[in-house]
Structure formats: structure tokens, C-alpha cells
Amino acid sequence: MILQVKDITKRFGVVRALEGVSLDVGRGEVHALVGENGAGKSTLTRIIGGAERADAGDISFEGSSQALSSPAAALAAGISIVYQHLNLSDELTVAGNLYLGREPRRALRGGVDDKAMRRAVTAWLDRLGAEFPADELVGRLSPSDRQLAEIARGLSHDPKLLIMDEPTASLAPVAAERVFAVLRELTAAGLAVIYITHELAHVFDLADRVTVLKDGRNALSAPIAEVDRGGLIEAMVGRAVEELFPPRTQQPDRAAAPALELRDLTLPGYFESVSFSIAPGEVVGLGGLVGSGRSRVARAIFGDPPERAADPLRGTVLVDGESFRPRGPRSAVKRGIGFVPEDRKAAGLVLGATVADNIALPQLERLASFGVLRRGAERAVAERETEALRIKTPGVDAEVGNLSGGNQQKVVLAKWLARGCRVLILDEPTPGVDVGAKAEIYLLVRKLADEGTAVLLISSDLPELLGLSDRVLVMSRGRIVAELEAEAATEESVMKAAFDGMETAPGLESAA
Amino acid sequence: MSATHPSTRPAARRVRRRLEPKVRVHRAVNRWLGPLWVWGVLIALVVIAIYTVPQFATLDNYKNILKQAVPLALVAIGQCGVIILGGIDLSVAAVMSLGDTLSMGIMNGGSGSILFAIVAPLGLGLLIGAANGAVVAKTAAPAFIVTLGAASIVQGVVFWYTHSAPYGAPALSFGELGFKEYGPLPALVVLFIPILALALIVQNRTRAGRHAYAVGDDDQVAARAGVNVTRVKVATYALCGFFAALAGIAVATRTGSGEPLAGTGFDWDSISAVVIGGAILVGGRGTIGGTMAGVLIITLIENAMTLKDVSPFWQSTVKGVIVLIAVIIAAMTAKETLGRLLRWRPMDAFRPRVAARPSATGEGGAA
Structure with missing residues (x-):
């Protein structure tokens, strides 16, 4: 064994990223590492690469633990990493x-x-x-x-151990084949490879062994000959769905005019021919792997295109049956579209401002008379919302940056609740949010839907996607590849659709 | 598997292993000279000045412009390095004043050592720059504020040292430097040329130069590749301080005594020169060659306007306009705004939305 990882544990604050993970890699072996987004793969590679220290457990490279003390030491010892980013x-x-x-x-x-x-x-x-x-x-x-x-x-x-994190995510298929051929030559000469990927076909093509991580634990570790595709997917997703999700009290009226409708929305290079509609009061989940184009669709609707998009957005967006041309966040907010972005710190909140300021931000014009903000009105709105959402804060004058992740996310939601909106887009609403706050956020989303808001939910958290949505769409390589009713959808069926899409969809390269 | 292998395909594509010669020459020219359009602007300005400014096209005036340009060129070389890193150094003006007054003070009309009068300010400039770099590299403090603070501290020291009045005097042989000429070239320019050559080589041909660009583009990426980011930053700021002090000494050759405010204005002028030369303030881009074009443009405009008897107040305004134009052009090429503006079809907003097919109202109108 060139690399031996034994019972590694790593915590970030209260979040357990890795819990008793073990991994052995031998010389000349290609070891595939698979798991859902957030399963702990990247943390593990960072520890092996010396960028992060494990809290507990043993790890040794060629019999020594010295190699892993810093990135430079790891590189000098012969560990080389090809990053995903x-x-x-x-x-x-x-x-x-x-x-x-x-x-x-x-x-x-x-x-x-x-x-x-x-x-x-x-x-x-x-x-x-x-x-x-x-x-x-x-x-x-x-x-x-x-x-x-x-x-x-x-x-x-010239490494002895090469770690590759999604190396082929944006490679053209021919180029990927060529890379594989080179890897085979090099492993035949003794190179060890840890290969992280979502593309299960590559796992079976290339790997000698496979380890599955799930929620920071070893779910499976076996020679490739002993597992099949179904077994891998099951090991990746098989977990109990907790009772986090509020029951659906009302059936959305699908016959009514849709609150949001997309017709053949295309952003060349990112996604293609995306069509779907959401009825008032309906929660539609958008699933798929990271990089499948989900977030791009959401941001396009909100009028926030990628910096370097060469071509303009094509297709039609209808809000309440009227055509809406995404031109920027301002026009989107005016038409009643709310957006909770993936990176709430970068795009959803002004961290240095107070809770009250943040909640009032999308509706300042309503809280002002003759252009001067009425502080009293602002506070009243903020206090009402913090109470309704049970946001844990010392007061509405507290800085948002000092709140916990879950409470920050509730402030983002409060912003849109206070303003009221026809369509609410949630992009990964709960990573880093503890279970209690998650449940409250789910309750809020359900409440909003019951009041008639159409919700588009993007999530990599499969239980969340299935538990909260009325209907699930699966994206892969920039296209919608499946539509599943929530009752019929399972984690397996969503993952299967996403992986099948990777292999069959004609394919945009990397829609991230 | 082997069927899809590229080498087994019929008529494998010939792979280019070097860039085409045309591109390679273009790149090399850009690296050593900077963007050519800046030099084009300089030439255009020269032509305009020749026809509109009397006494401009004389041998004496051209020597004058070159002599005047040397101090700014020195400061701008150091500033260029810092801006490539993604930083900025506002302390250069004060350090320059320090270099000027300290060297004059030590020389004291020839009673002190000339060598020490040159080495001491340079060493001090190096130290001040290194301190700037260390604070910027080791703390999250923005370079703008750090160097602004340093500027204030250093300028205060200069006022204390000189009692805010002209101070010291050059030694005779030293003072001549500012007026001596070797053939058609002023002595200052002759001394400057090897310094410029060295700077260009460091920028283009050494690890230090590469690392500065890498750090400026993304210091995380550079650190992960094994570049010692702190060292690069400290060294670059230190050199910037060194060059500012050197510029102060260069000014001293042309004045009869040390001026406590000798560097005033050189902070903005040096930054302007670097930016006109194609650098962007977020870092990763910029060349010493382009900076030299910027230096000459600024000096030429000042010279021409002085000859035309334009008030110094308007000179400042004109310089500001030119810097703004350069920055806007740079920003547009960086973010491809220019392309977007060219594709912009304002009339689209007034077309009926439903029709994706060409209609009588005319898809062709805006094309």
C-alpha cells in the first residue's frame, strides 16, 4: 500500500465532514472515489494533499506521516493533485x-x-x-x-500518487479517452491514482477499486469486479429520509394559469431548450448534478447571466402568462420574482448591515416617504418577520454577519416574504444549515406555496428535493432529461436519470 | 476503445507545437513594448504638438522632455511592479521627497560623502517599501490604505528633517549630472537606459517577473503552485520604494537643494502612466514598456501645455481626462464590453416579443 488512511475524522465547527473514513491505495492501482455532492470527497483529498489536517485518525504515505504536513511537503513526497476548480x-x-x-x-x-x-x-x-x-x-x-x-x-x-477531482468534467470525450490511455500506461508503471468522479461509466472503465462516501462515512469499498452500477447508486444515496418535511396540505391547481412558464429557454454553452411551468402554489424541484446547468437556469430567469456568455438568452419566460424579458435583478423583483442564491454571502445578504436593513432592502420604496426612509416602519416590518420566522437574533439591529448560517438563510427568506412575491427561486437553500433550522425553512417554503407562491427549488440534497417538491425535474448537461411526480420519485430514480443523462444526452460540455 | 484513439484515425490532424510566428511576434512586442495603440497615441500627440505648439519641435525641447521624464519613469517602473501584483503604492511621492532631501542633506554641498548620500536614501526607500509589502502581504489591510498611511508618516519625517524648507545642497560634480549631455542624450537619460533594460529583463525573463504576474492574477493559484507569495509581495513593494527614492535623487540633480515636497503629484502621475500603459488595477496585467509610453505621454502633455502657457490647473484637468479615457478603454477590452456594445440592439426593446421569425418590422433594421 502506498497510501493508508485509517479512521479519519474531520469536523468544521459542528459539521462533521468526515467520520471514521478509511481508504487504502496500492501502487499501480486506480481507486475511484464516488459519492454525492457534500459526501466528503473533497475534504478527504485536501487532507491527503496536506492542505487540511484531520482531527483524528492515522494517515501515512509510503509508511510515513510526514508527507502530509503541508501541500509543499505532499508535493515533494510525490502526491500531485488535479483540482476540479x-x-x-x-x-x-x-x-x-x-x-x-x-x-x-x-x-x-x-x-x-x-x-x-x-x-x-x-x-x-x-x-x-x-x-x-x-x-x-x-x-x-x-x-x-x-x-x-x-x-x-x-x-x-512525476508523482507517485495522483489525485484527480472530476478531471474529465469539462473534457471532450475524445480527449478523455486519450487521458485514460495515458493513465493506464502510467499505472502499469506503478503510478497510484485516486479518481473522483460523478461519471459512473468512467469508474467501471478505469478503476480497480471503488470507495463510496456517504455523509462523511465509508458506505462501500470493494474491488470493481464485485459491484455493479445499481449497487453503487444505492450505496451513494441509501439513507433514511427524516421527518423534516411538512405535509402537503393543498394540491396545487395545475389547471390554473402557470405562475412561471419557460418555453425553450436557451443560453448557448450553458443550457438548451429548457421548458417547464410552475402552477401557483406548486413547488417544483430541479435536480441534477452540480454543473448540470440548474443554477444557470435560475440565474437566467432572474436576469443574472454569466459574465462571459457570448450569446444572448433565447426563448421565452412568462410570469402569470405575460412575457417577461429577464434584464436584471431590478426588473425581476418588480415582476415579483424572488431569488435566494446559492452563495448567500455573496449575493443574498449585506453581511455588514443589520437584520432590519436586510429585510427592508427589496422594498425600500414602500417604506419611504418622499425618498426618506421611515425607520419606524422599517423596524416594524423587520420585527414582524423575525418573530414569524423565529430568527434567533439579539435584535433587528444586530449585524447579519454575526448570525448562524441557518438564521442568515431565514433572513434571506424574510426579505422575500416581507415583500411578497409570485415566484420564488431557491438555489441550494440549506447547505451548512442545522437540522432544526432546516425544518423551519422547509415549513416556511411550504407556507409560501400554500399562500399561492410558485417555488422553484434547486437542491443537491436529494431528501430535501423529494420531500419538499410536488414535482421533480432532472437536468443533465444543460437539458431537462426527466420529469417525475414527487410521490413516484425516489432518490435512486433521480440519480439514475441524472447519470443516464450524462451518458446519453448529446451534451453541452460542462454547463457549470 | 482503440477505435476512438486519435492516432488510429485516418488523416490525423497536424498539431501545432508553437504559436504561429505572427502571434508570437505580436506577443513578444506586447510584452516588451506594451500595447501598441498607446505608442500610437504618443506618436499622434507628438505630431499634433509639432503643428500646434511653437518651439516644440526643437532639439533643446526634446532633450528637455526626456530629462523631465526620467524621475517619473523611475517611479513608474516600481509602481508598475506593484500594480501587476494587484496592489498600489501611494507612498511613492513621500519616499521620493525623502530621497531628494536626505541625499541633499547628507551631501551638504560637497562636504559629505556622495556615495553615502546615494546609498542611504536608496536603502531607506527599500526598507519603507519592504515594510509596506510585509503589512500588505501579512494582514488583510488594503494596499491603498497601508501605503496612504506610510505616505503620511514618511512625509511627516521629511518635514521634521527639513523644517519644511529647502534643505542641503548637491555636490558640484553631482549637480552637473542634471545638465550634462553625452552627444544628443542628456546624462540622466544615459544613466536611466541600463536601469530600464534591467527592469525589462526582470519583467520578462526571470522567475521574479513570472511570479509577480501569477500572484497578481490569483495569489491562491500561485501559492498552490509553490510560489512564495509573501516574498514576491515584499520584494516588489521594496523595489517600488527603492525606485521612488532613486527618482528623488534624480530630481535632486536638477535642483539646487532638497525640496521637502519634491515628490508631490508623482503618486498619481505614476499610477496614471502604468494604467495608460495597459495595466489593470486588479492585477495580473501591465508592462513596463507600456508604462514608459504612459510616462512619455504625460510628460509630453505637460511640456506642450507649459509651452502653450496653459495654467497648471488646466494641465491637471487634461491629465485626468486622459487617464479616464485610458482606464475606460482598458476596462472595455478586459470585460468585452466593446463587443457587447457592438452587438447591442437598443431597438429590440420595442419589437413585439412573440415573433422569433423575421417579420415586416424588420429583423434587418439593427443588423
Whole structure:
């Protein structure tokens, strides 16, 4: 065994990221690591890569635990990581990036030996079948080529253990095949690989062993020959759905005019031909893997397109039967669309402002007379909402940044509740939120729906998606690939649709 | 599996292993000279000045412009490094005043050591810069505020040292430097050229230069690649302080004594020069070559307006307008706003929404 991980535990505050996880990797072995989003895969790789320390447990690389004390030590010992989020500097060339921090010097004249760098990098690019030159700026490469450059960097360190986190997420299929071929050659020569992926086909294609993580624990670890696809999916999702979810008291009236309707909404490069409608009072869940384009759809409806989208949004959005052209958050709010973004700190809350200020923000014009804010009215609204939502805060004058994650999220919801909206879009509403606050948030969402708001819920948390939604849509590679009634949907069927979509959908590359 | 292997396909594509020569030359020119349009603007300004400003097109005036440009060029080289890092150094003006007055004070008309009068301010500039860099690298304090504080501290020291009055005097041989000429070139320019060459080589040909760009583009990425981010920052700010002190000494060659406010205005002018030269303040981009074009543009405008007897107040306004235009152009190329503006079809808002197909109201109207 080149790497031995035994009973690792890691906590972040009260969140248990890893709980007694074990993992052994032998020389020349490709070890697949799979699990749902948030199962603890990335935390584990960060610990192995020396970027994070485990709270408890033993971990050793080639019989020593020294290698894992820092990222630099891990790299020096022969552990190289290909990150999922690209780690390349746009302003440097491919060669400059691969040798960043370890540039070869020219023997006599000093300075950086660009020729030697280019030669070494070109050799790796040739081997990986890359079609771009080593002296191209990384900022000018396509996502697929950047990914290939990142893989070339991981390999150029000549590692003994290579950790790859979703290495093929944005690779074109042909390029992925080529990468696999190189990995096979290298593992035959003794390289060990930990391969993290959502693409189960790759697991069976490449791996010798597979370990499944679920909620930070080992769910399964076996030679690849002993498991099948169904078994993997079951190990990934099989858990009890807790009694977190309020019962559906009213059936949404699907015959009524939809509150929100999308017709063939397309954002080239991100998602394609997305059509669905949500009746007033209905909660529609949008499931799928991270990167399938779910968040992009939500943000497009809210009029918040990606910075670099080359083409404009196509298709139609109807709110209450009237066409609505997403032009920006202001026009969306005016038409009654509320949006709780994925990263609440970045886009949903002003952390330095008070609870009252945040709740009043979307409706300042209503709380002002002649342009001057009436503090009394503002406080009254804020106090009413904090009480109704049981937001735990020392007072409405407390800074939002000091509240717990769950309570911050309730403040975001209070913003939209106080204003009232026709359509509420929730993008990952509960990561990092404790169970008690989760239940209260679910109750709120249900209450809103019962009052006639149409809710679009995006969540990677499958029990949440199934427990809260009336209907579940599954996205994969920028398309809707399945529509399931909540009663009929199971975690397995959602995951299956998402994975099947990966393999059959004609496919946008990486819609993240 | 092997059927999809690229090499087994018929007629495998020929893979380019180097960029095309045209692109390579373009890149190299951009790295060493900066964006060519800035040099184009400089040439255009020269042509306009020749035709509109009397006494502009004389040999003496061209020497004058070059001499005037040297101190700003020195400060701007240091500032360029800091801005590539994504930082900013507002203390350069005060450090420059310090360099000027301290060297004059030590020289004291020739009674002190000339060598010490040069080394001491440079060392002090290096130290002040390193302190700036250390605070910026080690704390979350923004460079803007840190260096603003440093500026105030240093300027205070200068006032204390000089009793806020002209102080000290150059040694005779030193004072001549500002007026001596070697053939068609002023001595200051001759001394400046090797410094510029060295700076260009550091920018383009050394690890330090690469690392500065990488840190400026994303310091997390650089750190993960094994770059010592703290060291890069401290070294770059230290060099910026060094260059500011050097610029102060260069100014001293042309004045009869140390001026406590010798550096005033050089903070903004140096930042303007760097930005006109194509740098962006968030870091990762910028060149010393482009900065030199910016320096010449600023100096030329000042010179031309002085010859035209334009009041210094208006000079400041004109400089401000030029910096604004440069920043807007840079921002537009960075965020592809220009492309978006070109694709913008304002009349779309007034078209009926239902029709995706071309209609009589005319898809062609805005194309």
C-alpha cells in the first residue's frame, strides 16, 4: 500500500465532514472515489494533499506521516493533485503555468529557461493528445483545453500518487479517452491514482477499486469486479429520509394559469431548450448534478447571466402568462420574482448591515416617504418577520454577519416574504444549515406555496428535493432529461436519470 | 476503445507545437513594448504638438522632455511592479521627497560623502517599501490604505528633517549630472537606459517577473503552485520604494537643494502612466514598456501645455481626462464590453416579443 488512511475524522465547527473514513491505495492501482455532492470527497483529498489536517485518525504515505504536513511537503513526497476548480494563471502561458514556482534556470546567463520548459511541456501535451501549443496563454484556451493543461501539470510533477477531482468534467470525450490511455500506461508503471468522479461509466472503465462516501462515512469499498452500477447508486444515496418535511396540505391547481412558464429557454454553452411551468402554489424541484446547468437556469430567469456568455438568452419566460424579458435583478423583483442564491454571502445578504436593513432592502420604496426612509416602519416590518420566522437574533439591529448560517438563510427568506412575491427561486437553500433550522425553512417554503407562491427549488440534497417538491425535474448537461411526480420519485430514480443523462444526452460540455 | 484513439484515425490532424510566428511576434512586442495603440497615441500627440505648439519641435525641447521624464519613469517602473501584483503604492511621492532631501542633506554641498548620500536614501526607500509589502502581504489591510498611511508618516519625517524648507545642497560634480549631455542624450537619460533594460529583463525573463504576474492574477493559484507569495509581495513593494527614492535623487540633480515636497503629484502621475500603459488595477496585467509610453505621454502633455502657457490647473484637468479615457478603454477590452456594445440592439426593446421569425418590422433594421 502506498497510501493508508485509517479512521479519519474531520469536523468544521459542528459539521462533521468526515467520520471514521478509511481508504487504502496500492501502487499501480486506480481507486475511484464516488459519492454525492457534500459526501466528503473533497475534504478527504485536501487532507491527503496536506492542505487540511484531520482531527483524528492515522494517515501515512509510503509508511510515513510526514508527507502530509503541508501541500509543499505532499508535493515533494510525490502526491500531485488535479483540482476540479482550475488552478491555472490566465496571464501565463501553458508552459509557464506547468512550471510555476519551479522554473528551470538557464545554466550560464541566468533567467528562466523558456526553451527547456517548452520542450518538457510539449512532450506532455503530445502524450495527452493536446492540440494547443505550450506557449499559448492559458487565458485563451477553451475549458476543455484548460482541463487538459491542468492534467498535464499534475503529471509533469512525476508523482507517485495522483489525485484527480472530476478531471474529465469539462473534457471532450475524445480527449478523455486519450487521458485514460495515458493513465493506464502510467499505472502499469506503478503510478497510484485516486479518481473522483460523478461519471459512473468512467469508474467501471478505469478503476480497480471503488470507495463510496456517504455523509462523511465509508458506505462501500470493494474491488470493481464485485459491484455493479445499481449497487453503487444505492450505496451513494441509501439513507433514511427524516421527518423534516411538512405535509402537503393543498394540491396545487395545475389547471390554473402557470405562475412561471419557460418555453425553450436557451443560453448557448450553458443550457438548451429548457421548458417547464410552475402552477401557483406548486413547488417544483430541479435536480441534477452540480454543473448540470440548474443554477444557470435560475440565474437566467432572474436576469443574472454569466459574465462571459457570448450569446444572448433565447426563448421565452412568462410570469402569470405575460412575457417577461429577464434584464436584471431590478426588473425581476418588480415582476415579483424572488431569488435566494446559492452563495448567500455573496449575493443574498449585506453581511455588514443589520437584520432590519436586510429585510427592508427589496422594498425600500414602500417604506419611504418622499425618498426618506421611515425607520419606524422599517423596524416594524423587520420585527414582524423575525418573530414569524423565529430568527434567533439579539435584535433587528444586530449585524447579519454575526448570525448562524441557518438564521442568515431565514433572513434571506424574510426579505422575500416581507415583500411578497409570485415566484420564488431557491438555489441550494440549506447547505451548512442545522437540522432544526432546516425544518423551519422547509415549513416556511411550504407556507409560501400554500399562500399561492410558485417555488422553484434547486437542491443537491436529494431528501430535501423529494420531500419538499410536488414535482421533480432532472437536468443533465444543460437539458431537462426527466420529469417525475414527487410521490413516484425516489432518490435512486433521480440519480439514475441524472447519470443516464450524462451518458446519453448529446451534451453541452460542462454547463457549470 | 482503440477505435476512438486519435492516432488510429485516418488523416490525423497536424498539431501545432508553437504559436504561429505572427502571434508570437505580436506577443513578444506586447510584452516588451506594451500595447501598441498607446505608442500610437504618443506618436499622434507628438505630431499634433509639432503643428500646434511653437518651439516644440526643437532639439533643446526634446532633450528637455526626456530629462523631465526620467524621475517619473523611475517611479513608474516600481509602481508598475506593484500594480501587476494587484496592489498600489501611494507612498511613492513621500519616499521620493525623502530621497531628494536626505541625499541633499547628507551631501551638504560637497562636504559629505556622495556615495553615502546615494546609498542611504536608496536603502531607506527599500526598507519603507519592504515594510509596506510585509503589512500588505501579512494582514488583510488594503494596499491603498497601508501605503496612504506610510505616505503620511514618511512625509511627516521629511518635514521634521527639513523644517519644511529647502534643505542641503548637491555636490558640484553631482549637480552637473542634471545638465550634462553625452552627444544628443542628456546624462540622466544615459544613466536611466541600463536601469530600464534591467527592469525589462526582470519583467520578462526571470522567475521574479513570472511570479509577480501569477500572484497578481490569483495569489491562491500561485501559492498552490509553490510560489512564495509573501516574498514576491515584499520584494516588489521594496523595489517600488527603492525606485521612488532613486527618482528623488534624480530630481535632486536638477535642483539646487532638497525640496521637502519634491515628490508631490508623482503618486498619481505614476499610477496614471502604468494604467495608460495597459495595466489593470486588479492585477495580473501591465508592462513596463507600456508604462514608459504612459510616462512619455504625460510628460509630453505637460511640456506642450507649459509651452502653450496653459495654467497648471488646466494641465491637471487634461491629465485626468486622459487617464479616464485610458482606464475606460482598458476596462472595455478586459470585460468585452466593446463587443457587447457592438452587438447591442437598443431597438429590440420595442419589437413585439412573440415573433422569433423575421417579420415586416424588420429583423434587418439593427443588423
